[in-house]
Amino acid sequence: MRFELVRNLKGDEILGKTLFDGYGKVLLPSGTKLNTPYINRIKQSGFYYIYIEDKELDDIKEDKKIDQLKQSTIERLPNVFTNIMQGNKDTVEESFKIVEDLAGYIATEGDVNTNLYEISKYDNYTYIHCVDTAIMSIFLGRSLDLKIEDLTELGISAMLHDIGKIKISNEIINKKEPLTKQEFEEIKKHPVYGYRMLKEAGVDNKNILSAVVEHHERVNGKGYPLGISGDKVSDYAKIISVCDVFTALSANRSYRERYNPNEAYEYIISNGDIMFDTKIVEKFKENFFIYPLGCCVKLSNGIEGYVVKQNKYFPDRPVIRVNYDHITKEKINSYEIDLLTTFNTIIESLVY
Ligand SMILES: [Fe+2]
Known part of the structure; x- marks a missing residue:
């Protein structure tokens, strides 16, 4: 497979990796021969880069298992969010089990190199962003030698990190122009909203709760909502913040053009010890690469x-x-x- 810009597609390519929409539904399966209507659909769905078949690069393959796990997690996520919003205490813990399979696979067999990704304009409150952040956090947690139970807990925290955004109006979330000071103050409340929603839904796991409320804290103390610094920020929050920023920068945000994969990467590296924990940025550098396979x-x-x-x-x-x-x-x-x-x-x- 090779990584190709959507605007360079001519119409005789074979899709190398199944494309999903923001809700985990198949948009086009791998193996589809592309034509103009398909390409238009891919463009309309906001993809910038996709994987296409290339005989000379056929040693670059998709990891079907992780794609499957990712898809089923995205599909089930709306239900998890609804359970939390409605405070269904009995079903909430149960619904977290979807992360166990993902963490189990990544912990034992997942190859960080084959966690290939398309780049699309899905905004950062979507289910895809939540699951991408969870997958990346579990990989990063694995490199920090976390145990499988901790990887699952970390994955759940990452999956739920932005749940508080449900409480913020869509006009602010989707706003194309830069946010006013007041709107930004409202956005900054989402970690606390998320924390409260989880508490009300009966989640009492301290690690998950502190990861959600602290995922915008920075080691230099310039984050929000608490402005805590250094090791006062919990380990899970430190891991999730790196993955959250990387995944969000790689996607297109409503108010600016997306970063290229190498720019998002360099942003993380250049912020080691400023925004992010140095040790975690070192592990990020060891495990993730600037240029994706096939580009x-x-x-x-x-x-x-x-x-x-x-x-x-x-x-x-x-x-x-x-x-x-x-x-x-x-x-x-x-x-x-x-x-x-x-x-x-x-x-x-x-x-x-
Ligand atoms: Fe957030």
């Missing part, structure tokens, strides 16, 4: 190629497969450049 990049020597393998601990130095001439754009016999051992070459940019 096309331009090297400092002018050559262009596709990211086919990551090098752990070196997020900006993956293995690149070159299969066309960057000047004539004609096919050539493919070869690979391992940036870990090619010292004088760096990635300059993504190829659009």
Whole structure:
């Protein structure tokens, strides 16, 4: 598979990875041969990048299991939120079980490299954002050696982190223009709203409650609602804040254009010890990579190629497969450049 910008699609490509809408329903299954109506549908649904089949990159595969788990979690999430809103104490704890399968799979078999993602404009209060943040938090928690029970708890906290936004009016949430001071003050209440909703629904797990109320706190004390700093911020909140910001920046927000994957990544790295905990940012760097598998990049020597393998601990130095001439754009016999051992070459940019 390769990672392709939707606006570059011509109409003869095969979809490499199933596309879902914001509610976990299949928009188009993998294997679909694209045509103009399908491409229009993909555009209307707000996708910027998708995965398409590419024979020369067929070693990059989707992880069907994690896609399945992600889809069923998204599908069941509206129900979880309704249970919490209605304060159905008996069903709330029960509904958290959906995270157990996700945490169990990631803890034992999940490969962070195959957690491939499309980039779409879904806003950050949607179910997709909640589940993406949960998946990423569980991966990050695994790298911090958390036990399986803790990973499940962390995943539940991440899944619920923005539940308080339900209490904020849609006009503010979807506003295209920058928020007024007053509107921003209202948005800033969502961690407390979420905390109260969970308490009222009978959730008494302190780790979950503090993760939800503290997910916008920052280690420099400049977060909200409490303005606490350093180790006063709970561990789960520190993990979730990194994943929340990364996932939100990778998506398109209503009031600005989306970041590219590398820009969102660099934003996190440059904020280690300012906004985020240094140790967690170090783990982020060890485990997540700047350029997703299958994306096309331009090297400092002018050559262009596709990211086919990551090098752990070196997020900006993956293995690149070159299969066309960057000047004539004609096919050539493919070869690979391992940036870990090619010292004088760096990635300059993504190829659009
Ligand atoms: Fe939030």
